[in-house]
Amino acid sequence: MDVLNVKYGTWNVREPDVAAVNALASHGYAPLAAMVLSARGIRDAQQARQYLACDAPLPDPFLMTDMDLAAGRIGLAMALGEKIAVFGDYDVDGITATCLLTDFLRRHGADVVSYIPGRLEEGYGLNPIALRQLANGGVKLIVTVDCGITAIEEARLCKELGMDLVITDHHECKEKLPEAVAVVDPHRPDGGYPTKILSGVGVAFKLASALCGDQEEILRDYADMVCIGTVADVMPLQGENRVFVSRGLEALANTQRPGLAALISECGQGTVTASTIGFMLAPRINAAGRMGQIDLALDLFLTNDPAVAVQTARKLCELNRQRQAVESEIYAQAVSMLPPGQSPEAIVLADEGWHQGVVGIVASRIAEEYACPTFLICLDGEHGKASSRSHAGFNLFASLTALSPLLESYGGHELAAGFTISRENIPEFQKQITQLAARYYENGVPRTALEIDCAIPMNLLTLPNAQSLDVLEPCGNCCPKPVLLMQALTVERMSMVGGGRHMRLRLRQGHQAVNAIYFSADPRETSLRPGDVVDVAFTPQINEYRGEKNVQMNVLDIRPSCSAECPEDMSGYLALRSGELTAQIAASLLPDRATLAMVWRYLSAAGPECEESPLCLCRKIVRWSGRPLAVGQLMTCLDIFQDVGLLQTQRQHRFLLIRLTPGTGKADLNSSATMQRLLNQQPPDSSIPCQTGHPKE
Numbered sequence: 001m002d003v004l005n006v007k008y009g010t011w012n013v014r015e016p017d018v019a020a021v022n023a024l025a026s027h028g029y030a031p032l033a034a035m036v037l038s039a040r041g042i043r044d045a046q047q048a049r050q051y052l053a054c055d056a057p058l059p060d061p062f063l064m065t066d067m068d069l070a071a072g073r074i075g076l077a078m079a080l081g082e083k084i085a086v087f088g089d090y091d092v093d094g095i096t097a098t099c100l101l102t103d104f105l106r107r108h109g110a111d112v113v114s115y116i117p118g119r120l121e122e123g124y125g126l127n128p129i130a131l132r133q134l135a136n137g138g139v140k141l142i143v144t145v146d147c148g149i150t151a152i153e154e155a156r157l158c159k160e161l162g163m164d165l166v167i168t169d170h171h172e173c174k175e176k177l178p179e180a181v182a183v184v185d186p187h188r189p190d191g192g193y194p195t196k197i198l199s200g201v202g203v204a205f206k207l208a209s210a211l212c213g214d215q216e217e218i219l220r221d222y223a224d225m226v227c228i229g230t231v232a233d234v235m236p237l238q239g240e241n242r243v244f245v246s247r248g249l250e251a252l253a254n255t256q257r258p259g260l261a262a263l264i265s266e267c268g269q270g271t272v273t274a275s276t277i278g279f280m281l282a283p284r285i286n287a288a289g290r291m292g293q294i295d296l297a298l299d300l301f302l303t304n305d306p307a308v309a310v311q312t313a314r315k316l317c318e319l320n321r322q323r324q325a326v327e328s329e330i331y332a333q334a335v336s337m338l339p340p341g342q343s344p345e346a347i348v349l350a351d352e353g354w355h356q357g358v359v360g361i362v363a364s365r366i367a368e369e370y371a372c373p374t375f376l377i378c379l380d381g382e383h384g385k386a387s388s389r390s391h392a393g394f395n396l397f398a399s400l401t402a403l404s405p406l407l408e409s410y411g412g413h414e415l416a417a418g419f420t421i422s423r424e425n426i427p428e429f430q431k432q433i434t435q436l437a438a439r440y441y442e443n444g445v446p447r448t449a450l451e452i453d454c455a456i457p458m459n460l461l462t463l464p465n466a467q468s469l470d471v472l473e474p475c476g477n478c479c480p481k482p483v484l485l486m487q488a489l490t491v492e493r494m495s496m497v498g499g500g501r502h503m504r505l506r507l508r509q510g511h512q513a514v515n516a517i518y519f520s521a522d523p524r525e526t527s528l529r530p531g532d533v534v535d536v537a538f539t540p541q542i543n544e545y546r547g548e549k550n551v552q553m554n555v556l557d558i559r560p561s562c563s564a565e566c567p568e569d570m571s572g573y574l575a576l577r578s579g580e581l582t583a584q585i586a587a588s589l590l591p592d593r594a595t596l597a598m599v600w601r602y603l604s605a606a607g608p609e610c611e612e613s614p615l616c617l618c619r620k621i622v623r624w625s626g627r628p629l630a631v632g633q634l635m636t637c638l639d640i641f642q643d644v645g646l647l648q649t650q651r652q653h654r655f656l657l658i659r660l661t662p663g664t665g666k667a668d669l670n671s672s673a674t675m676q677r678l679l680n681q682q683p684p685d686s687s688i689p690c691q692t693g694h695p696k697e
Contacts, residue, residue: 010449010568010615011537011557013485014039024048030468032460036482039453051479052471054246056239058219061210064193064203070166070182071210074143077110082140084112087126089146089200090119090289092232092282096225097145097168097204099301104208104222113139116294119357123385124411124418126154135161143207144168146200148178149187150411155179168203171411172397197236201229202244223247224255225301231274232282236478245274245474258309259300266313274474275481287319290357326355330362334376344370346437348430350377350384350423360387360416367391373399373437375429382423383408390415392441392449399436403429450557452537455485458512466540466551481539486553488561491532503528505555507536516553517541533561533623560619565628568615573632576677586681589636596669598625599637603647603660611657636674643672 016038024034027045042048061067077084084105088098098114105112117123117130125147131154134142141164144151148167155178158165165180173187184203186196198206205226209215219226227248235241252272255261264272267280288297296319299312337349347366359376367374367389373396377384390396396417400410406429410419421429461484475481489507497504503521505528507514516538528534538553572585591599602621603610610617618634638658641647644667650657669675 011452011485011559012449013452014454016454017043020044029471030465032456032465032482033468033471035456036453036469036472036484054242054474056243058209058215058240058243059194061206061215064184064186064206065188065191066182066184067206067210070143070168070184070207073141073164073166073181074105074207074211077141078105078108081111083138084110084141084143085134085139086112086114087130087134087142087144087147088114088116089124090116090294091146092285093200093229094146095285095289095294095297096229096232096301097199097201099298100201100222100225101143101145101204101208103302104211104218108211113137114298116289116298118292118294119289120292123356123420126151126158128154128157131157131161131163135163139163141166145204146170148180149183149185150174150409151178152176168200168207170198170200170203171413174401195239197238197241199226199230199233199235199241201226201233202235202241205244219244219247224251224257224260227252228277228281228285231277231476232286234278234477237274237474237476238478242474242479245476249273249474257301258306259303259312262306262309262313263300263316266310266317274476278476283323284313284316284320287316287323290323290355290361291319292357293319323358323361326358327361327365330354330358330376331365334362334366338370344372344434345441346372346430346434347374348377348426348433349375350379350426352379354378356385356387360389360418363387364389364416373433375433377421377426379423384421384423384426386419386421388412388417388419394437394440399433402436403432406432450483450537451480452483452485455487458486458489458509458514461486461514461540461551461553463542463549463551466542469540483537483539483556485535485537487535489534489536491528491530491534493530494528503555505553507534507553514551514553516555518555518558521555528558534558535561559616560623562619562622563626564622566615566619566622567628567630567632569630570614570632570635573635576636576674581677581681583681586678588630589633590678590682591633591637591640595627595629595633596637596640598627598629599634600641600646603658608660608662609658611655614656617656636678639674640669640672641667643674644669 016035020038020043021034023044024037024042025031029037029048037048042051074084086098086102088094094116098116102112102114115130115134117125117127122129126144142158143166145168147169149169149171155165159179166182167178167180168184170186173185173189177183184207186193186198186203205218205222208222209218212218223244226244230241230244237245249272252260263281263284267284269276269280285297285300288294296312296315299308300316303309303312333351334349338347347370354376356378359378363374363376368391371391373388373390373394375386375388377386388396395414397412397414400407400417400419404410406421406425408420408422410417412418469482472479472482486509489509492506492508492513494503494505496502501520503518505516505518507516516536536553536555537557538555541552541554543550543552572588575581575585576589599621602624614631614635618629618631621634622629638649642649645661646667647661648659
């Protein structure tokens with residue numbers, strides 16, 4: 001049987017409100033844009049303006065707790081000529097924050113140095129090596145950006161070394177704050193700032209604005225840096241973040257920074273969008289920190305020499321290629337370490353040879369592929385440094401806080417975090433984090449869900465309609481690119497492009513056809529054939545070739561199209577497996593003879609072995625039979641067949657491997673333990689839908 005690799009277990013398809021669509025259309029919004037806005041809960045033009053506004057007022061920086069203390073101490077240092085160190089982080093957010101504040105202070109006459117710790121030698125944030133080096137260099141004031149909120153011991157060392165400390169950060173706070181002249185963080189529980197969603201460079205922007213007294217001036221000078229850091233750190237594009245990114249994209253269209261201009265050119269980019277930053281610019285800037293050459297990233301933003309800029313941009317692109325090679329090697333090693341035939345609740349792996357700067361990317365890839373939180377630990381002697389990535393909303397920071405007795409240090413966000421751990425504590429950490437993840441997922445939390453704005457007919461996918469969606473830009477977190485659905489499309493033809501890495505499709509619906517591109521569709525895992533009828537989730541994309549523009553689909557996921565209902569809810573089946581079965585749930589799961597026969601005939605026709613996601617298999621059976629079937633009921637049928645020896649199932653992460661047992665004769669399905677549990681929940685006088693026999697009858 002061909003496997004159709006469905007990426008997302010659940011497609012949540014919204015429905016536009018007709019009255020809202022009409023109201024938006026009456027104010028000039030094109031039909032497709034009106035449908036998308038309505039599907040996102042926008043009911044009228046006023047709400048649309050608020051949702052899309054890129055000119056929201058910027059709150060007063062001094063609303064942020066301790067901002068007055070931070071600005072006052074930095075101003076005093078500038079007046080006294082004291083040496084200031086801007087201490088940052090090695091990711092894009094930290095790099096842009098460091099460069100913004102360093103450049104601002106230098107322009108205003110401060111004696112300032114920037115310091116970003118070596119990722120491999122020093123690790124994240126303030127550390128004794130760096131602090132002693134800065135103290136020996138005559139630094140009197142350290143200002144952190146994008147780090148420091150958990151640096152309790154390091155803050156004490158600063159004081160011992162005779163240096164004052166101002167912390168600016170945007171990460172989650174622990175119960176106790178470091179002892180510093182000022183601790184500026186929108187997450188402070190006693191904070192007065194109206195939002196918590198600023199990036200590290202966003203907080204640095206507010207600090208520069210407090211020192212300058214004019215936010216518009218700082219935005220004019222540094223919108224490009226704030227934009228890049230905000231997008232790279234996946235901040236919600238709402239409120240002032242939307243202002244930062246919109247103004248920053250305008251600045252990047254004609255950037256005056258030689259380094260950014262060179263990098264944009266080296267990437268072969270024309271128009272810079274938020275997507276360009278996320279997928280093209282940010283990985284190359286990040287490569288400097290990941291590969292241990294952070295000075296290249298600082299040079300990119302701070303140099304005024306065009307020749308240095310070109311050389312720096314080329315080196316960053318080469319570093320990124322090296323990073324990709326190392327990433328592929330670590331990924332292959334990590335996957336080979338996973339136990340076969342299991343669907344993990346959490347993945348915890350450790351190795352001595354892994355590159356600390358790259359494991360975070362690999363963790364993100366594995367978390368998405370295996371649909372669970374992933375922790376990759378780089379071992380060095382008796383200790384390890386870990387990078388972790390979440391999945392489906394599992395809160396990493398809260399989980400690490402709960403397990404902090406096992407850790408030496410930790411920090412980060414809900415979705416991405418790092419920690420250090422003793423080698424001897426890794427087995428216990430693995431056990432406990434797996435238990436936390438299991439409890440989180442036990443109530444049927446969807447591990448992979450794709451949010452779709454609306455389903456549309458093919459005749460709405462016109463060039464003017466696609467262009468009208470530009471009203472949603474800039475797109476990103478909390479204002480994503482529109483995701484649309486088309487149903488019952490026939491695969492007319494297909495080919496592999498990009499060296500076999502991507503799939504190009506021609507899809508037809510009646511007399512209309514559209515081209516589609518499915519990026520990173522591995523032909524070894526994704527099997528489509530001409531003639532297949534599928535549903536496609538996609539974002540519209542406008543291509544221009546030889547002066548002619550046309551619309552194509554940028555495919556996010558494909559699944560078999562259904563000819564009848566195929567409910568995806570698995571809560572009843574999970575109740576059956578966990579022993580929490582009720583009469584009502586049992587009645588919904590109990591298959592009749594026709595349902596059992598339908599599932600068996602499909603499996604028999606498909607061959608002795610198949611590997612599918614349960615949802616994809618269910619949709620194929622529904623399309624093949626024309627009869628409704630719920631995913632939970634399908635899984636129940638498979639359990640019944642396995643109980644009586646007709647087949648064997650084995651969970652392969654998000655897939656289910658099904659092997660029919662050769663030479664099996666008739667089976668008494670009532671002898672199945674699963675069937676008996678269901679029947680025992682039925683009222684005594686109820687009819688039994690399937691008493692004896694073989695599903696092939």
